[in-house]
Amino acid sequence: MRVVSTKTSRTRPSSPPTARAVLLWFVLGTALASAVVIGGGYVALRSVAIDEAKRDTRAKVLEVAHLVESVIGDDILAGGQAAVTAVDDVVIARVLDASVVRVKIWSADGRVVYSDLPAQVGGRYALDDEQLALLREGGAEVEVSSLDRPENALDRGQGELIEAYTRIRTPSGTPALLEIYQRFDSVNASARRLLGALAPPILGGMALLLLVQAPLVWSLSRRLQRGHEEREALLANAIAASNRERRRVASYLHDGPVQEIAGLAFALAPVAEDAKRRGEAEVATELGAAIERLRLTVRDLRALLVELHPPHLAAAGLEAAITDLVSPLEGQGVDVSVAVRGGDAIDQGQEALVFRVAQEAVRNVIAHADPRRVEVAVVGGLAGARLVVADDGRGFDPDERAARAAEGHLGLALLEELVRQAGGRLVVRSEPGEGTTVELDVPSR
Template identity: 45%
Template sequence: MNLRRLLPRSRAKGEPISTVGLLVRFTAAGLIVLLSLAALIAFIARQAGTAQASESARQVAFVTARGVVEPRLNGFVLAGEPAALSGFDKAMRDLVLQGSLVRVKLWNADGKIVYSDEPRLIGATFPLGAAEAEALRIQGSSESEVSDLSRPENRFEIPYRKLLEVYVGVHGPNNEPLLFEAYFQYQAVTQAGQTAWKRFAPPSLGALLVLELVQIPFAWSLARRVQRQQRERERLLQHAVDASDAERRRIAGELHDGVVQELTGLNYALDAMRLGSPDEGQRAELIADSASRLRGSIGSLRSLLVDIYPPNLAEEGLASALAELAAGLERTGVEVQLETDGAEHLPPAVAALLFRAAQEIVRNVASHSGAREVLIKAERLDGRARLVVDDDGRGFDETRLGERNSSGHLGLRSIGDLLAQSGGMLTVRAAPGQGTRVEVEVPVA
């Protein structure tokens, strides 16, 4: 697999995530939600205000019908006596027709208008609607609706354009059922809705706006964190790519310079024996030398196999895997002291991480240290797994470790990144001529 294909295209093109862009998108989304909520609050507030105004109109009509109209009803008013109607009309104009209440009508059960402040309607008969008949039948109840100005009895209300009708059932002097009808200007109802919206909308929208402003710093911080995490992921992936390339080159170099050269030399020696006429002593010596070189090549291949495909740590354990590494190092002539008594029963993830670190450290020891003796120690202490690799080699200057990493020594840097991601740590102590000690610690869940 080509790991470079895994690198994000945006980063490959030099286009990292923009913190400002993320913040702008977050703010735009917040403003869209804010405007949507503002529209919803306006609609609900106006609806509530309109409903409250309509209820107030019903209450005014009910109080007017029971407190002003019903006490002044008598037989002369119902009979249409001019003097009685004149007195009743004066009371209506003085006490009832005020503010948004602009028209009143009094009906009997036959649909006849007994009284209206519009004198041309008095005595006229019209069919009662369903709402009017219901209010007339159930005394004391009230109903309201938007006035239908196309009906004949409402032709004189057309100049008002839109009215709210309220019906209230009342009783005549002989307990005769009558219907009192009051007309309110609908503009007053809508103005009440607008007033309610103006009263409740500013604090509600102000609170939402403050919430939006408070969230912006958090959004900025979150966007910066996302950007940092993206850079960190891409850095780790780039390290993995570089480490993979370096590992391929190392394996190819070891195969070419080691096993391939050994087998090539062995092939030449066997061909020479086949073409020549060696005596029994020479043949035995050549066979013994060939067997020794084959064993060395097999050991080298086993070490490479361990590097390419590590043993199953879950089944064989970390101790067995470290023993394989130690054996490969011993085949290079290094004396290895292996201590793994405290490394049993580690979680597979922790064991795999320690083994990966041990691989890289042992590889560096074999390639660069020139050590004669090496200590490999694995143990578990106080909830943490610990690996120590201590050699008596040539060492190096710790202050130049960063230069070594930047010049292509990517192994330990990649291991350090992996350990940091897992909550662990890697410590390197070295000095020229005094060997190198590498310690790895990983938390055990």
């Protein structure tokens, strides 16, 4: 026989998390949710604020274009000082402020012909497609400035900026580009301001939720925990009580009737001998038969003792107990394998049920199956324990089982009831000539 086992020690199955752990998870979850709401809110509000700022800058550039067009001269494109001064006056007096920090005018060939920062004048940069389109078609373009571009070398140090372009025309109708830069800081500031207004009610709401639900979470998980403990205690009590009862009956049988009857058979043996010697053959035969019956009764009672008080499961272990169960089969030359895996995860209650089902299934194999091969497999895991007893014997059909049940042979029926009560599932599969498989699943509590 092969015996496979990975069982090394026994531990309790996973019990529900403690109330403290559940509460901690709940608080952490709420904090995380708040962080997501606040963070997400900031990003969303900032994007709204950026759109708002772009609209604002766009309106501003059109307004500035109008002002500049009213004073600009044609010779600005050639760097004429009078034209520059005229634009400069308007820009310094009426455009530049805390928010608009730079104004530039570009010629259609990409030259900076005016900037309120004179050092920028004369620089030449290739215009991009959007700028060229603006020159042709008019309109306005707004974007967040990339301050790392060479043309913006002198615009750095002001924090983030939004830039806007539009087309202007000199008095003769030559198109040029007007560009303004507006500070962006205000966007972050306004997102923060909006969030500052929204955060207290959001956080307050979350805190309220926490305050209202935390006691509920606490008491529910405490109840769950207590329920689990009570069930465990009940089961342990029931098992202990039934074991006590069995032991009591077993020891009564062992010390009382078994000894009495064995003693009686022992005491009657010389009497039978005497009768034989005296030539009372009939009496001797009757006595001999009675003695034989008494011996058979003692043997039956001893077998009952073993059933009532099997090797203590917890001490001997499931595998040893099952190995004992199948030993008669081995004696008959049947190929038997017993495999117990994940025994660590099987608790006492599950173990008792697994053993009880294995016992009946193996008894049935011995009594009815006449197999060549029998496999008994037990697998324990987080979800529960599973037992499979499979034989390749003669099998049976449902009618046969029903007929036997009607005669009071209720082994499997009682087992099904027992398993149902324990919240498990028992499936018996059989076909005449195809063998029988008994599968038990007991969930973890």
